[in-house]
Amino acid sequence: MTTQKPRWRTKIRRKWQFAGLLAFSSGVSNTALADANCHALARTDLEAAYCDVRATPSGKKLPSLGDFRKNTPTMQRLILKKPAKKAGIEIPEQNADRKHKTSGRAADKKLSIQEPNSNEARTNKSPPTPASHPSASPPRTGFSGIGRCSLLKNQIQCGYDYYLLRVNLQNDALTPAVFGAENRLVFPARNTGESQLEFLSRIYPQYIEKMLAIGLGDSTMSFTRFAATYDAVEDAGGDFNTRFAAMYEMLKKEKSHNAIRTRYNHNYPQNISACQFLTSTIIVCDNVTQNWIYER
Numbered sequence: 001m002t003t004q005k006p007r008w009r010t011k012i013r014r015k016w017q018f019a020g021l022l023a024f025s026s027g028v029s030n031t032a033l034a035d036a037n038c039h040a041l042a043r044t045d046l047e048a049a050y051c052d053v054r055a056t057p058s059g060k061k062l063p064s065l066g067d068f069r070k071n072t073p074t075m076q077r078l079i080l081k082k083p084a085k086k087a088g089i090e091i092p093e094q095n096a097d098r099k100h101k102t103s104g105r106a107a108d109k110k111l112s113i114q115e116p117n118s119n120e121a122r123t124n125k126s127p128p129t130p131a132s133h134p135s136a137s138p139p140r141t142g143f144s145g146i147g148r149c150s151l152l153k154n155q156i157q158c159g160y161d162y163y164l165l166r167v168n169l170q171n172d173a174l175t176p177a178v179f180g181a182e183n184r185l186v187f188p189a190r191n192t193g194e195s196q197l198e199f200l201s202r203i204y205p206q207y208i209e210k211m212l213a214i215g216l217g218d219s220t221m222s223f224t225r226f227a228a229t230y231d232a233v234e235d236a237g238g239d240f241n242t243r244f245a246a247m248y249e250m251l252k253k254e255k256s257h258n259a260i261r262t263r264y265n266h267n268y269p270q271n272i273s274a275c276q277f278l279t280s281t282i283i284v285c286d287n288v289t290q291n292w293i294y295e296r
Contacts, residue, residue: 046080050062053080059083062080151268153268163282163283167262168260185210186245196227204278215260216260217295222287268292275294283295
């Protein structure tokens with residue numbers, strides 16, 4: 001006679017599985033790509049040390065990078081102290097904490113998108129030349145019309161057009177069809193002679209639109225994370241298109257059974273120079289580690 005697991009255990013397991021999938025979908029890979037991609041995702045020296053420890057037998061019981069990141073630096077040190085000592089890995093001193101530069105090829109990648117048709121973008125007047133902001137990162141290439149837009153936290157105004165911040169939606173706000181078999185994430189094949197940057201820039205809008213379709217506007221990868229994940233999958237001998245297609249199917253399945261927080265970080269882009277048009281109806285902003293999606 002087989003014993004049936006209590007429902008509460010099944011629900012808890014499902015919730016943890018979904019959390020892991022969301023971490024992967026937003027660029028924090030705590031399962032399939034953990035070892036291959038951890039250092040590419042590390043933001044601080046403590047997180048880099050976490051990656052070093054996690055790669056050893058002593059670090060197998062450490063929480064996911066996403067969960068580790070939720071703790072204060074003091075708590076992070078306590079979490080790492082014992083496993084790091086066993087592994088013989090030094091933890092950065094408290095006064096040595098600094099932002100950790102993203103390593104690997106993805107650090108230098110910027111989204112490359114063609115200028116839109118002037119009629120499609122619905123501009124109301126010729127965009128003025130953006131003012132120089134020495135303290136801000138230089139405006140990225142993309143739709144030049146972003147210079148005429150104003151960032152208003154949960155919305156962006158471009159002339160008479162308003163782009164609203166997209167958040168995670170509960171399932172009752174979605175049509176059941178989005179969880180059906182016909183809604184799939186199928187990237188096209190990379191064209192002969194097409195550079196990696198050109199290929200990723202071509203398919204990234206499709207990824208964003210598919211995440212919005214299942215109500216995960218606050219759980220998307222920045223383009224840098226998207227590129228880093230591509231590198232990690234390909235370097236591990238995997239197929240990026242197949243991996244993302246499978247991830248999307250798992251996300252659909254788990255989200256259809258789980259509630260979700262509307263937002264995980266209640267902050268906003270620093271300024272409009274962190275943003276660019278992804279399509280004529282979508283603006284994407286990021287600070288490398290976090291993504292914000294605004295839709296008209």
